[in-house]
Amino acid sequence: MKTKKLTFERPIIRKISIGISSKFGTKTEFEPITHIDNIPVKELVREYGSPLFVISEKTIRETFAEAKRAFETRYPKVQFAWSYKTNYLNAVCNIFHQEGSWAEVVSGFEYEKAILNGVPGNKIIFNGPYKSESDLITAIDNGSYIHIDHFDELFTLLEIADKHKKKPKVAIRVNMDTGIYPIWDRFGFNYENGEAWEALNRIMLSKKLSLVGIHTHIGTFILSPSAYAIAASKLADLAVSLKRKFNHSIGYIDIGGGFSSKNTLKGSYLTGTDVSPSFDDFAEAITSALINSQIEPSNLPVLILETGRALIDDAGSLIGTVVANKKLSDGRNATILDIGVNILFTSFWYEHKITPAQDFSHHYENTVLYGPLCMNIDQLRESVSLPPLKKGDNVVISRIGAYNMTQWMQFITLRPRVVLISTKGDVYVIRQSETTKMINSIESVPEHLKLKK
Ligand SMILES: *Cc1c(COP(=O)(O)O)cnc(C)c1O
Numbered sequence: 001m002k003t004k005k006l007t008f009e010r011p012i013i014r015k016i017s018i019g020i021s022s023k024f025g026t027k028t029e030f031e032p033i034t035h036i037d038n039i040p041v042k043e044l045v046r047e048y049g050s051p052l053f054v055i056s057e058k059t060i061r062e063t064f065a066e067a068k069r070a071f072e073t074r075y076p077k078v079q080f081a082w083s084y085k086t087n088y089l090n091a092v093c094n095i096f097h098q099e100g101s102w103a104e105v106v107s108g109f110e111y112e113k114a115i116l117n118g119v120p121g122n123k124i125i126f127n128g129p130y131k132s133e134s135d136l137i138t139a140i141d142n143g144s145y146i147h148i149d150h151f152d153e154l155f156t157l158l159e160i161a162d163k164h165k166k167k168p169k170v171a172i173r174v175n176m177d178t179g180i181y182p183i184w185d186r187f188g189f190n191y192e193n194g195e196a197w198e199a200l201n202r203i204m205l206s207k208k209l210s211l212v213g214i215h216t217h218i219g220t221f222i223l224s225p226s227a228y229a230i231a232a233s234k235l236a237d238l239a240v241s242l243k244r245k246f247n248h249s250i251g252y253i254d255i256g257g258g259f260s261s262k263n264t265l266k267g268s269y270l271t272g273t274d275v276s277p278s279f280d281d282f283a284e285a286i287t288s289a290l291i292n293s294q295i296e297p298s299n300l301p302v303l304i305l306e307t308g309r310a311l312i313d314d315a316g317s318l319i320g321t322v323v324a325n326k327k328l329s330d331g332r333n334a335t336i337l338d339i340g341v342n343i344l345f346t347s348f349w350y351e352h353k354i355t356p357a358q359d360f361s362h363h364y365e366n367t368v369l370y371g372p373l374c375m376n377i378d379q380l381r382e383s384v385s386l387p388p389l390k391k392g393d394n395v396v397i398s399r400i401g402a403y404n405m406t407q408w409m410q411f412i413t414l415r416p417r418v419v420l421i422s423t424k425g426d427v428y429v430i431r432q433s434e435t436t437k438m439i440n441s442i443e444s445v446p447e448h449l450k451l452k453k
Pocket residue numbers: 083085086104106127128217219220221256257258259306307308309310402
C-alpha cells in the first residue's frame with residue numbers, strides 16, 4: 001500500500017524579543033503610550049499635527065542631574081560641554097546651558113549658534129577637522145578653546161598667533177587604541193605612534209600657543225566603560241610627561257562623548273536597556289583612571305565631558321500616524337506611517353521602540369513599517385511585532401532625541417514641528433514646521449527660465 005506523502009511546510013524562524021513576559025508571551029511593547037509627560041498624545045496631534053517631535057524638558061534635566069551626580073561624587077572638578085551636533089535646537093541647548101554645560105561645537109555654524117544662544121566665548125570648545133581661518137580668528141578673539149585636529153591646523157594657528165599678536169588657548173585631540181575597533185584615527189593625533197606627543201612638543205616649544213588641555217573622543221555608542229579607562233590613563237600619561245619635560249600643568253582633560261544610550265542597535269540580541277552601562281559605570285572607569293594616574297593629587301585637571309547621545313536620546317519622542325495598511329506580494333503585512341527615514345535618521349542603526357498611542361488588542365502580527373517617501377530605502381523597520389493598527393491610529397517612537405533633529409533632511413516632504421513640554425507641563429513650539437515658501441525663499445529662477453503666463 002502506498003502511503004500518502006506529507007506535504008512539506010517550510011520552517012518558520014521567529015525572533016524572540018526580550019521583554020517582560022505576560023500571558024501572551026514576551027513582547028517589547030506591551031502598554032500603549034497615550035501620554036507624554038501627562039499631555040495626551042492625541043491632543044498633541046490635534047494641536048500641532050503629525051508627525052511631531054516632542055521633547056521633554058523634565059527628562060533632559062533628570063538625565064543631566066543623574067550624569068552630573070555620577071561624576072561629581074567621584075571627582076573634584078567636573079565640567080560638561082553640550083555637544084551641539086547631537087541636538088542643536090536652541091531651546092534644547094539652553095536647557096543644558098542653564099544646567100551649567102558649556103558648548104562643544106564642531107563647525108563655524110555651530111560656533112555661531114552657541115554665541116547667539118548667549119554662551120560666553122570662554123565656555124565654548126571648538127572641535128572638528130575643519131575650522132576656517134576666519135572661524136579660528138573669531139574663536140581666538142572670544143577666548144574659546146580650540147582643539148587642534150592636525151598639523152596643518154597647528155601651523156595655521158601659529159601663523160595667526162604671529163600675525164594677530166594673540167596667544168590662542170589650545171588643546172590637541174588625541175586618537176588611540178582603547179580596544180574599540182575600528183579606531184577613529186582620522187581625527188586628531190595618534191597616541192601610539194608618538195604623533196600626539198610630537199604635537200604637544202611643537203606647541204610647547206613654539207611658545208605662541210597656550211596649551212590648556214588634552215582631548216579625545218574615542219567613538220560613539222560605546223558600550224564598554226573600560227575603553228574610557230584606557231583613554232583616560234593615556235591622556236593622563238601625556239599630562240605627566242608634559243609636567244616632567246616642560247614643568248607645564250594642563251588645565252583640563254576632555255574625555256569627549258560617546259556613551260551609549262538605551263537604544264537597541266540593529267542586530268543586537270539584547271535590548272539597549274539591558275546592555276547600556278549606567279553613568280555610574282562610565283564615571284567609575286574614567287575617574288579612577290585619573291585618580292590612580294601619576295598626576296599629582298593637588299594638580300588634578302578639570303575633567304570635561306562632551307556627552308551627547310546619552311543625555312538627550314530618552315528626552316525625545318516622535319509621534320506619527322498610520323497612513324495605510326497593505327499586503328505585500330509575499331503575504332507579509334506592511335504599514336505605512338507618515339514618518340520617513342528623512343526625519344528619523346537613526347532608524348538606519350536602531351531598532352526603535354515603536355508603541356501604539358491608543359489601547360490595543362493583545363494580538364500581535366509581524367509587519368514591515370514603511371515611511372511616506374516614494375523611495376525604496378524608506379523603511380523604518382524590516383519586521384516589528386505590533387498589534388494591528390488602523391489608518392489614522394497614532395504611534396510613538398521613543399528615544400529619538402539624539403542626532404535626528406540635526407541630521408534630518410528636507411527630502412520629498414517638509415520637516416515637521418518640534419514641541420517642548422516644559423517641566424511645568426506647558427507645551428511650546430520650539431521649531432516651526434517648514435513651508436514650501438521657506439524652502440523657495442532661498443532659491444531663485446533666472447529671468448529666462450521663468451514660465452510665461
Ligand atoms: C559628536 C561628538 C560628541 C558627542 O558624542 P555622543 O556620541 O553623542 O556622546 C562629543 N565630542 C565630539 C568631538 C564629537 O564629535
